[in-house]
Amino acid sequence: MSLLEVKGNQFIWHGEPVRLLSGAIHYFRVVPEYWRDRLLKLKACGFNIVETYAAWNVHEPKEGSFCFEGMADIVQFIQLAGELGLQVIVRPSPYICAEWEFGGLPAWLLGYPDMRLRCSDPLFLSKVDAYYDVLLPKLRPLLSTNGGPIIAMQVENEYGSYGNDKRYLEHLRQGMVDRGIDVLLFTSDGPTDEMLQGGTLPGVLATVNFGSKVEESFAKFREYRPDEPLMCMEFWNGWFDHWMEPHHTRDGTDVAQVLDDMLQAGASVNFYMFHGGTNFGFYSGANHIQAYEPTVTSYDYDAPLSEWGDATPKLEAVRHVLQKYTGETGAAQEAFPDPLPRKRYGEVRLTRRSRLFDQLDALGPRVERTHPEPMERVGQNYGFIAYTTFVNGPRRGQELWLQEVRDRAQVFMNGVPIGVVERWDPKPLKVDIPAEGAELTLLVENMGRINYGPLLRDHKGITEGVRLDNQFLYGWTIHSIPLDTLDGLSFQPIPDDAAGVAEAGPFFYEGFFEVDEPADTFIRLDDWTKGLVFINDFNLGRYWEKGPQKALYLPGPLLRQGQNRIIVFELHGPRETVVRLDDTPDLGEIASVDPSVLSFTTEE
Template sequence: MANLEVRGSQFWLNGEPIRILSGAIHYFRVVPDYWEDRLLKLKACGFNTVETYIPWNLHEPEEGKFMFEGLADVERFIALAGELGLHVIVRPSPYICAEWEFGGLPAWLLREPEIQLRCMDERYLRKVDAYFDVLMPKLVPLLSSNGGPILAVQIENEYGSYGNDKNYLTHLKNGMQERGVDVLLFTSDGPTDQMLQGGTLPDVLATVNFGSRPEEEFAKFREYRPEEPLFCMEYWNGWFDHWLKPHHTRDGGDVADVLDRMLAAGASVNFYMFHGGTNFGFYNGANFQDKYEPTVTSYDYDAPLSECGDVTEKYMAVREVLRKHGADVPEALPEPSRKKRYGKVAMTEAADLFANLEPLSAPVRSASPEPMEKLGQSYGFILYRTHVTGPRTSQELHVQDVHDRAQVYLDGRLIGTVERWDQKPIIVDIPAQGAALDILVENMGRVNYGPRLKDPKGITEGVRLDNQFQFDWTIYPLPLADLSALPFSELPNRQAAFENPTFYKGELVVDEIADTFVRLEGWTKGVVWINGFNLGRYWEKGPQKTLYVPGPLLRKGRNEIIVFELHGATKLELELAEAPDLG
């Protein structure tokens, strides 16, 4: 197969001009059993290409240990897209943003506080190069030059929004080419002077990202690239949600109108997102402009295809615009996935966190509280424990620069919560005999965009009583990657939740498998697992009110549900509903 070429202001493929009509689907946000369904729905909408990021932190969760199976089987996803008749654009990191934890960078980079990210820092580049040594050989057989579906590969991601190290961009470009990537390379940036100056290379195709005003944005792009094809690499047709903020939506008619104007200008386009999917597990990212804002579990994005893969009004509006501009739009639509209300599930067993630290964690002694990364931990929670001397009266307890949310216990009793966006001291009284101090910190997602990317988790500075730092700590890392060793006991009273952070277990019996949605009315904040798969976080403060459960995660017969509740619930049951509630 011939490579995608740029001739003047047009793309050419196999001797003919081509307009790229692409939609973003992230394989790592969709269970593999549904990849084909989502790709077929992309094609049925009139798109000819699928675009995906490749998150470094998913594929190298520990330095030197790589994963390309299951949800991380990027080769299978790309090959499947090609089998279905779709072209593929890949954006293979090292940084992806994507509202994904740490923008796709692995947390273990932060074990070296001096490391400089996304630039010609030798410590950083050695790790990028080692990753590319493994990743690029997996992509090369799938390039169009080798008969595969990959037409184009991105260098870095929106780099002009972060830096201007052209030597770094050139290093990545050369590194891809030296490892056999011989298809079209490109950059993508916002359409501003600063971004286009900092993020592009003179001999590499440039693309732009925006959500509206295409005439204005393309005009700015033309000031820098007067002859190249117009390509909106990220058409933001929806948006993502943060906890504590309203759910975002965008009118489908407005989305269709902007698309119509882009296509009328002769542009190619990539919908970001066509299908958002889900931030399963602890992989949601966060933003930090004026303050820290963590992203919710759902990545529905108000995209044309919903989080659970349903066709929306926006999908139909986009489909008609693509048809108008000559896209190959089949008449039939793929069937929606089945949804089912399984009803209520009672929690019948429990395991208190503080009483079960041993099967979950190997403790570490330290003079000072240390962040997760120093202890080799990337995600989840971390518990800090010490003894405070007394007597002390009305002292201010400061959890200095906590990342991100700390629950503070004195002699086993919750005395307050310190949140990164509202770090107020807690007034404490310590009896003469002293007291045990426990601080449980939740990593709610590393910053994925902007100048605050270096985002270590846990207690990053120290703990003070007034101005006196407290020393001599026992630290329990709690990644919660495996709960199989937890010893659950039968609940004596199924109506009342414990006050301490507690794991609750219940059983769902399934006769027929379908998609469903966990509704957690009466619960406060925590995490849900089904059959050992981490669905993600919930929080009563919203906006998200349900967690999506793809049918393939269920099995006929008995299914185990575990809820880790941080505070307490009014009733120890949850409901499996047939429709989502994103706020």
């Protein structure tokens, strides 16, 4: 029997009524060296529980190949939380949303053309079962029923926002039970009729997600579950950012008032997020409501604890409210850990470069295809993909159409850039093909798979075809560029007269800098356009001059005492090959979140 039980409208822990005060920290968004710091700050704020998703695509990046090491060591994270006196809520749903790439689903699922996602399709269920056969036995010893800190686990995540397949939900629930999961199970959905109808299961605790309108949200929940405890499983106290939009913030006073309203109503709560962390590498997701909207590298979320672990005024406001309800027995009585050190390392000049199109065979495999294939059909998950064909000439004033480009394509003719086609603005390019013909190359960037809603099935690359006017072009060479390793690159010194680098196509730029004492810092790329940054072969994530994110957070544990290597993969060309390592972030233009949209929003 689970040590955390539901009796009537109360949670019972070891026979006594208890209120669950939880905050979300995702282990896969924080370097392991900082897990203790973030968990201690959660506890000192007044929370007694940490909540985390489990990201399937982190743990099974390739089908049948599993990873539970480093930032993927969910067992170590949970054990550490228990050692620090925190209980744990785990949400191991196959799908997590979380503004995470593909909502946590592994990209290789899209290599099965007939598979249906998030339903009782036998093929999909077989892949979930194979994953759970590995994941759940690792979690079983950590259950509270076995002396561990895990008190509850989620069956599926906001399923009512996607479907209504009860057979699917029951398969997941029964699969957890059959694999020894005997703690409290629950679902979480938005507080609307269709969401609560589609996403809940009889006999399984239901919870709701919202950011405001406490009375209204819980009233709708009570229409479906009149005799269960009230719990907001995701209290959206901040918000996330998309590229080309302002940075979102929410007033801490408003957050504190909504929290007070919840606790006054006798509810339990999980802060989404308490600490957001970072979408390192290619793991940032995307939304698509009216148009495709890719998420930035930072997942600061305007949470009480910042991306780099600093307490914010919002944290102090939240701590004050929690202390009001927990009194002298609350964790908020504990001393708050000091901020981690940050350092300014100054300018780093990148002095060597490697032209992408000279290195394609060193970066990944190539295949020959009649027509362009999306990434997943050639066994690629993330990164970039290049398509090359030869076009006969002459052709004058024709329109080059990239049919269903996902997500952003740079177009080159005989190695010279001639334009960019973007998913959110898929206009054709006017082209002239000379009499002798021309080589056409399309470099397509995967900017993150959709993580929420009916368009979840999001193949990357060129997904339909390429045509000049109405004539499709056939006969393509396809190069995968996953960038999971840069070991094969060959660098050369940048010539002194390389002022025209922006016209020469994408380059990798390399530089080195010395560190006497590793500490957190921020990489500013004020003279760069768009691309990626690698530190000691670790992919920090994307940058783009369009913002709102203006600097990349670099955690100190990724640095080494002595020499450190930085590689910038710049897609268009820098104004100057210099980056700056500063001790102050720049979050860009600020926009306030309207709390009124955070109750019945269709996004997490």
